[in-house]
Amino acid sequence: MGNSTIFSQLEIPNTLAAGPGPGKTDERVLARFANAGIADHMHGAVLRGMVECKFMLRDLFGTSNTHTFGVAGTGWSGLDCMFSAVMPGDTVVAFSNGTFSGIDALTLRMKASTREELALNSLNPKAASVTVIEIPHGQSVTGEIVEMALSEHKPKWAFMAHWETGSGRINDIKGFSDACIKYDSMGLVDAVSSLGVEDFRVDDYKGVVGWASCPQKGVLCLPLTYAPVSFTDQYIENLKASGTYTYCHHPIMEARHWGIVDGQDVEKGGYHRTHSGYAVAAFHEALRITLLHGLTQRANDYIFHEQALREAVSAMGCEVTSNMTSLIVLNLPEALAGREMELVQACRTENFGIWPTLSEPVQIRIGILNQLSQSAITDIINRFVIAMNKMDAGVDPVEINIGLENYYKQSIAAE
Numbered sequence: 001m002g003n004s005t006i007f008s009q010l011e012i013p014n015t016l017a018a019g020p021g022p023g024k025t026d027e028r029v030l031a032r033f034a035n036a037g038i039a040d041h042m043h044g045a046v047l048r049g050m051v052e053c054k055f056m057l058r059d060l061f062g063t064s065n066t067h068t069f070g071v072a073g074t075g076w077s078g079l080d081c082m083f084s085a086v087m088p089g090d091t092v093v094a095f096s097n098g099t100f101s102g103i104d105a106l107t108l109r110m111k112a113s114t115r116e117e118l119a120l121n122s123l124n125p126k127a128a129s130v131t132v133i134e135i136p137h138g139q140s141v142t143g144e145i146v147e148m149a150l151s152e153h154k155p156k157w158a159f160m161a162h163w164e165t166g167s168g169r170i171n172d173i174k175g176f177s178d179a180c181i182k183y184d185s186m187g188l189v190d191a192v193s194s195l196g197v198e199d200f201r202v203d204d205y206k207g208v209v210g211w212a213s214c215p216q217k218g219v220l221c222l223p224l225t226y227a228p229v230s231f232t233d234q235y236i237e238n239l240k241a242s243g244t245y246t247y248c249h250h251p252i253m254e255a256r257h258w259g260i261v262d263g264q265d266v267e268k269g270g271y272h273r274t275h276s277g278y279a280v281a282a283f284h285e286a287l288r289i290t291l292l293h294g295l296t297q298r299a300n301d302y303i304f305h306e307q308a309l310r311e312a313v314s315a316m317g318c319e320v321t322s323n324m325t326s327l328i329v330l331n332l333p334e335a336l337a338g339r340e341m342e343l344v345q346a347c348r349t350e351n352f353g354i355w356p357t358l359s360e361p362v363q364i365r366i367g368i369l370n371q372l373s374q375s376a377i378t379d380i381i382n383r384f385v386i387a388m389n390k391m392d393a394g395v396d397p398v399e400i401n402i403g404l405e406n407y408y409k410q411s412i413a414a415e
Contacts, residue, residue, distance in 0.1 A: 013351055014351065015351045015352070015353045016351060016352050016353060016379065016380070016383065017353050017367075017369070018352065018353055018354050018366050018367055018368070018371070018380050018383075019353050019354055019355035019365060019366070019367050020165045020168075020193070020217075020326075020327050020355055020365050020367045021165070021193070021214070021216045021217040021367065021369055022216035022217070022222075022223045022369075023216060023217060023220050023326075023367065023369025023370045023371075024220070024369060024370040024371060025220055025221065025222055025286075025370070026220060026285075026286070026289055026370060028285055028289060029220070029221055029222070029282050029285045029286045029289070030222075030282070031285075032281040032282050032284070032285040033222065033278050033279070033281060033282035034278075035281075036277050036278045036280075036281040036282075037277070038277075039277045040277075041274050041275045041276065041277060042271070043277065045277075046275065046277045046280050047259075047268065047269070049277075049280040049281060049283075049284045050257070050258055050259070050269075050275070050280055051258070051259050051265075052284060053069075053070060053226070053258075053280065053283055053284050053287055054068065054069050054258050054259065054260070054265075056284075056287040056288070056291055057069065057070065057228050057230070057287065058230075059291055060195065060196060060219075060228070060287060060290060060291065060295065061195070061201075061202045061211065061228065061230045062200065062201025062202055062203055062204070062295075063201065063202045063203045063230050064203060065202070065203075065230045065231060065232055065233075066233075066255075066260055066263055066264065066265065067229075067230065067231040067232075067233075067235075067236055067251060067252075067255050067260055067263075068228070068229070068230040068231075069228075069229065069254060069255055069258040069260065070215075070225070070226025070227060070228055070229070070258070070283060071212075071226060071227045071228075071229055071249065071254060072225075072226060072227075072273060072275060072276075072279070073224065073226075073227060074214060074215070074216070074223055074224060074227060075192045075212070075213065075214025075215070075216070075217075075227050076214075076227075077227045077249065078192075078212040078213060078214060078227025078228065078229045079104060079107065079190060079192070079212045079227075080107070080246075080249050081212065081227075081229055081249040081250075081251055081254060082188055082210045082211070082212040082229055082231075082251075083104075083107050083108060083111050083188070084111075084239075084244040084245075084246050084249050084250060084251060085210070085235060085238060085239045085242065085244060085251070086108055086111040086112055086157055086188075087111070087112070087242050087243075087244070087245075088111075088112060088113060088114050088115070089112065089114060089129055090111075090112045090129060090156050090157060091112075091129045091130075091153065091154075091155040091156045091157070092108050092112050092127075092129065092130045092131070092155050092156070092157045092158070092159065093130075093131045093132075093133065093149050093150060093153050093155045093157075093158050093159070093185070094108050094130065094131070094132050094133070094158075094159040094160075095132075095133045095135065095141045095145065095146065095149070095158075095159065095160045095161075095171070095176075096132055096133065096134050096135065097134075097135035097136070097137070097139060097140065097141055097161075097164050097167060097169055097171065098137065098161070098164035098165070098166030098167035098169065098359070099165075099166030099167075099357070099358040099359045100161060100164060100165055100166050100190065100192070101160070101161040101164050101166070101190065102166070102359070104159060104161065104190050105130075105132045105159070106124070108127075108130055108157075108159060109124075109125050109126070109127045109130045109132070110125055110127075112127045112129050112130045113125040113127040113130075114127070131149065131153050131155070133145065133149050137166075137167050137357075137359065137360070137361065138167050138169065138321045138329075139167075139169065140164075140169045140170060140171050140172065140323070141160055141161075141169075141171035141172060141176070142171075142172050142175060143172045143174065143175015143176065143178065143179065144175070146158070146160070146172070146175055146176045146179040147175065147178075147179045147182075150179045150180070150182070150183040150185055151179075151182075151183060154183050154184070154185070155185050156185065156186065157185060157186050157187075157188060158176070158179070158180050158185040158186070158187050158188070159187075159188045159189070159190075160173075160176045160187070160188075160189060160190070161189070161190040161192070161193075162189050162190060162191045162193070162194040162198075163191075163192075163193035163194040163197075163198070163324050164193075165192065165193045165217075165324075165327065165365075166357060166358060166359060167321075167322065167329060167357065168321065168322025168323065168324045168327050168328065168329035168365065169322060169323060169324070170194075170198075170323050170324055173189065173200070173205055173208075174205065176189070176205075176207070176208070177205035177206060177207035177208050178207060179207070180207030180208065181206060181207040185207070186209045186210075186234065186235065186238065187205070187207045187208035187209060187210075188208070188209070188210045188211075188212075189205075189208050189210070189211050189212070190212060191211050191212065191213045192212070192213050192214045192217060193217050193218070193324065193326065193327070194213075194218065195211075195213035195214075195217075195218045195219065195228060196213075196217070196218020196219045196220070196290050196295070196298070197217070197218040197298070197299065197302055197324075197325060197326045197369075198299055198302075198325070199295050199296045199298075199299035199300075202230055208232075209231065209232040209234050209235035209238075210229070210230070210231050210232070210235050211228075211229065211230045211231075212227065212228075212229045213227060213228045213229070214227050214228075215227055215228075215283065215286075217326070217369055218290070218326070218369075219283075219286050219287065219290060220286055220290075220369060220370050221282050221283050221285075221286035221287075222279075222282055224279070225276075225279040225282055225283045225286075226279065226283045229251070231251055233263065235251075236251065236252065236263065239251060239252060240252070248273070253272050254272055254273075256269050256270045256272055257269045257270065257271065257272035257273065257275070298372075299325070301372045302325040302326050302368070302372065303325045304411065305368055305371070305372050305373075305376075305377050306324075306325040306326065306327075306328065306368060307407075308374075308377050308404060308407050308408065309328055309366065309368060309377055309380065309381065310328055311403065311407060312377075312381045312400055312403060312404055313328065313330055313366070313381075313384070315399070315400055315403055316333070316384075316385070316388060316393065316395045316400065317333035317393075317395075318330040318331060318332060318333060318364075319331040321363065326367055326368055326369055327365060327366070327367040327368070327369075328365070328366050328367075329357065329363050329364070329365050330363060330364050330365075330366070331363055331364075332364060333393065335393070336388070336391055336393060339391060340356050340362045340363065340364055341356055341362065342391070343364065343387055343388070343391060344356050344364065346387055346390060346391075347383070347384075347387045350383070350387070352383045352384075352387070354366050354367075354384070355367075366380065366384065368380070374404075374408045377404070378401070378404055381400060381401075381404060382397065382400075382401070385397045385400055
C-alpha cells in the first residue's frame, strides 16, 4: 500500500467578492452556520427552521404558491428541479441572451430529447421539439421577441432568464408572462440573479408557473445551502399527470420534506433527503436579514450604489453595456482592449474577485452583491483604479474619488 499524502490545513484568505456571485455572505449568516448545534437533521428545531424558511420564502417571492421551498445545493439544483417537469418530446421555446440562459437552454434540450436524439449527441442534443431563440450578447429579451416566437411555435413550455448574469441584461418579464398567457404556454423563469435584488412579486406574472433562484446572489447564503423555487398549482398538476425522471429533484417529493403535502401545509413533513442543520440555520438567517432590510429598500439601495459604480468606471473610460443593478458589465478603454483576462487575473492575485464574461465577447464584470455602502463601493473602485494603472491606464485616482464623493454628497443632500 502506498504512502498517504497528508496536506497542511487549508487556509483561504478573505477576498473582496466583487463579481456576479457568489457575493459577500453576511457575517451574521456565517455565525448562524458556525454556531448551529450538532443536531440530527430531523430534530424539531431543524424542522421548525425549515417551516419558517418556507414562509419567509413566500414573502420574498411575493407569492401564495404553496409549493415554495428550498432545494439543497447551488442555483443549478433549483433550476434542475424546475426543469424536471419537462419530459421527452415536450415542445419548448427557450430564449438565450448569455452564458447562463444558454446553459438553461441546453438543459431543456436534454430534458426534452428523445432517447434517439440523446444517443446521437448526448452532451449537446438537438431536440426537435425545442426551439432556442438566440439574442445577441449585450441585448435583452423583449416582449416583442417573445410574442413573435410563441405566436409561431405555441409551445407547451416557454423559458427565459429574468436577469442574465452572463451579459448583465434584464429581460422583459411582463412581456414574457403576457405572451405565455396569450398562447397558453407554461412559463419557466430563471430568477437566479433577480430574487432578493429587484422588487417584484411572482404572483403578478400569471403566465409563469415555475421560478428558480439560488443561495449565493440576492439571498446571499453561502454557495451550498438552498436554492429557492416556487411552483403554481398548474405546474404541480401537470407534473402529477406527466411524472418526471428524478427522485432527488422531484418538486412534489422535495416539498414534502418542507411540510407541503397534497398542496397543503402540514405540521410535519416526510423524509426526502438528509438536510443540514447548519445550512438550515444559515438560510433562515439570510432570509431574516433580507426581509428585515425590506425588499423595496434593498432594491432601491442596489439601484443607488450601482449608479455610483457605473459613473466611476465610465469616468475611467470604460463603456458599461449592462442594465442590472447588482452587476456592471463593461468594455475596457480602447488602449486596453484584449487585456481583459490579464486584468482579471491580476485583480484575483490581490484577493479582489472580479470576473470576465464566460462567453464572447470578453468583457469585465464587477458586482456589488451585499456591498451596499459608500465605503464598499469606494473600496471596489480604488482597487480597480490600482489594477488599471498597473496596466498603464493613466487613471487619476484623485479625480475618481472626488467624483464618487460628490455623487454621495449630492444624493444625501437631495434626500
